[in-house]
Amino acid sequence: MTARERIAGNVAGYVDDRTGAAKWMKKNLTKVFPDHWSFLLGEICLYSFIILLLSGTFLTFWFDPSQREVIYDGGYQPLSGLKMSAAYASTLHISFEVRGGLLMRQIHHWAALIFMVGIVVHLLRVFFTGAFRKPREFNWIIGVGLLTLGIVEGFLGYSLPDDLLSGTGIRIAEAIIQAIPLVGSYIAFFAFGGTFPGESFIPRIYTVHVLLLPGIFLALITVHLMLVWYQKHTQFPGPGRTEKNVVGYPLMPVYMAKAGGFFFIVFGVTAFLGAVASINPIWLYGPYTPGQISAGSQPDWYMGWLDGLVRMSPPLETHAFGHTISWNILLPGLILPGLMFTGLALYPFIESWATGDKREHHLLDRPRNTPNRTAIGVMALTFTMVSLLNGGNDIIAQQFHLTINQMMWFSRIGVVVLPPIAFVITKRLCLSLQRADRDLVLHGRETGRLVRMPSGEFVEVHEPISAEKAWTLTSHEQIAPLELPLEDGAGVRNPGVLKNKLRNRISRATAVAVPKATETDRRELDGHH
C-alpha cells in the first residue's frame, strides 16, 4: 500500500465511521444506466435548471422588484430622464453598469428557453417510447407538472423587468384572469392589489419567481430523479435486454464523467448563446406605460402556442344576467389549455384503460411499433405547432409577405383539420415502417449488387442481417385487441355494454399492426428459394 492509498483510505474510513456512507455508496455508485442519446435529454433540463439558479441568484443582487417610480439617470442615453419603475431601472443597471450583468441576464433568459425546450423534447421521448407506462405513471405526472410550472415560471421572469413587452404580457394575463366567469374580476383585483397595473404585482410575482416556484421545482425534480433511481431507467429492446435487467454502464466512473461533462457543455452552449445572441433587449422596449404597445408583441415560445390560440379565437361573447362571458378569451386562454394538460397528465391511464395492458414495462417501444400512440402524439404536436405558428402570425406575415388574415384563417381551419390528417399519415407511416422491418428481417439488407443469373434474370443480392439485429426488430410483442363481452353467458346484455364496446373499438384501432416476421415466415421463405 502506497502512502497515497493509505491517506485516501484513512479519509474514507473517517467519513464512513461517522456517516456509514460506504455501504450505500458501494451499492449506488455501481448502479447501471443504459446508453442512448435520447436518455440525456432530461439532463439538459436538470443542468439548465442549475444554470438558472446560479445566474438568477446573481441577478437578484441588483434587481429591485419595485414599481416605485424613479427618474432614470443611468448610462443608456436614449432613456435618460424618463420616468420608470425601479424594477425597470435596476434591470437597465444590470444590463449596462453591472460587470457581466448583461451576459448573466442573457444566459439566464437563454437557459430558461433551453430549459423549456429540454422539457418538451424529453417529454416527447418519454411519450413516443412508452416510458410513461406502469410503474412510471407518477413520474409522468410530475413531469407534466414541471412543464406547466415551467411555463408559469418563465412567464413570471419575462414579466419582472417591467419593460414595454413585460407589461403587455401582464396585461394579457390580467385579461385572461378577468375572463373567468363571476370571480375573474375579483381574482384580478386581489392579484394586482387594486386596478392594473398598480404597485403590488411585480413585488408579488418576484417572490413567487425566486422563492416559491424554484422551491417547488427543486422538490419535484428531486422526487422525479429519486423515482428514476428507484424504478431504474428504461432501456430500448435488444439482445440480452429484458424486463428484469438493465444493460449499460455503471454510474461510477462512466456516467459520472459523461453527465459531469455534459453539464459543462450545456453551460457552454448557454453561455455561447448569451454571448453572441441578443435576447429581450429591454432597453429598446422602453419602460412600461399602459398607453403604449409595440407591433409584434409576443410571449416567449413556450407561451406562444397559447397566444396563438387566443389570436385565432373568433369573437364570441355571451351576455346574461348582467354578466359578460368572453368565450373568445376563456376558451383558448383557460379551457383548452386546461383540457390539454389534463389529457396529457392522464394519458398513461387512458392508454392502459384502452389497451387493457396493466403490466409493468421496462423495455421501451419503438414508436413505429405503437402506431396509434405515435399518431396521437403527432396529432397533438400538429395542433400545438399550428397554434404556435399563429402566435407569431404578424412576424411571419411581415417576413414572408403574407397577410395576417391568411395566417389566421389557415390556423383556424388548420387547427381542426390538420391534426386528424397528421394522425392518419403517421399511423400509415408507422405501418409502412413495420412492413420495412419485416422485409428486412425476412429478406435481409439490400446490398445494391446486381447479379445476372445463368437464365438471364437479374437479381439484387440481399445480405442477411445479424441475429442481434433480427432479434431487436422482432422482440416486441404485438398485443391482440380486447374482446370484452357485450353479453353475459345467458345472452343478456351487460350493464357496461357501451363502455365495453368503446374499449373494444379503441383496442382494435390500437392493435392494428403488420404481423412481425416469425421463424415460420422465414422457413417458408427459405423453402421458396
Place this chain on the structure above:
Amino acid sequence: MKRLSRLRRHRAAGPILLIFALFTIGTTFQVASAVNNDTTTTVASRSATVDEGKQLFLKGCSSCHGINAEGGQIAPSLIGVGAADVDFQVGTGRMPMADMSTQAMRKTPVYNPEQVNALATYVASLAPGPAVPTDSVLNYERDGSVAQGGQLFRTNCAMCHNFAAQGGALTQGKYAPTLMGVQPKHIYEAMITGPQSMPVFSDKTITPAEKLSIIKWIKSTEAEPQLAGSSLGRVGPVTEGLLVWTLGIGLLIGVAVWLAMKAR
C-alpha cells in the same frame, strides 16, 4: 393727370382692376404656398420648374391620376396633397407603383431629386398643401431630444412600426414599413401627410419640435450598435424561439449523440 383720371373713369377700368387684383393675389398665394421656404428660387425659375413637373406628370403619372391630377378610378386626386406628399411618395420610390397590390412599397426611386422636386412643385402649384421641410427645419440633431422622441415614438408609432422601428404587419396584407435607412425628410413628410394606412400627425398632435425628437430617436436607434450580440432582427421573442429550437437544442442533441456513442 387728366388722362389718368379719364382712364380711371373708363368703363373697362373696373373689370381690368379686378382681373389684375385676382392675378396678383393668386400669384402671391401660389408663390407663398408652393415651396414657401425656398427663398432662393425666383418666380421665373419656379414657373419653369412647374412646367417641367407638368411634363413629367403627364408622362409618368397622368394615366392613373388624370391629366389635371384630378384623380381617376384607381388613383386619388392630387389636388391639394402638397409638395411634401409628392416628395415622400416619389422620393422613396413608392410612386410610380410597381403593381396595384395592397400597398406601394419603398424601392429605388424612378426619378432623380430634380425631377422629384419638379413634380412636387407642379402638384403644389395646383392647390396649397404641406410643403417639403427644408434642411434648416430638419435640424433634428440640434432641435430634437432622444429620450422624448423615444417616449413619443412608443406612444404614437410603435403600435404599428414595432418598438425598434423595424416595421410590423397590419390587416389584409398591409404593413407598416421599417424605418431603418429612411431619410429624415421622408420621415417628417410621412408624419405630416399620412401616406397609405398611416394617420396624419398634424402639428397640433405632435409639434414640429416633437417630430424632430422622434426622428432623432429613430436615427439613434438605427445607429445603435448591437449591444448584446446579434440583434436577431429586433422583432421580439419569435426569432429568439427559432434560434433556441434550431441552434440551441441542435447543438445539445448533437453533443448528446456524441456522448452516447460507443468508443470505437
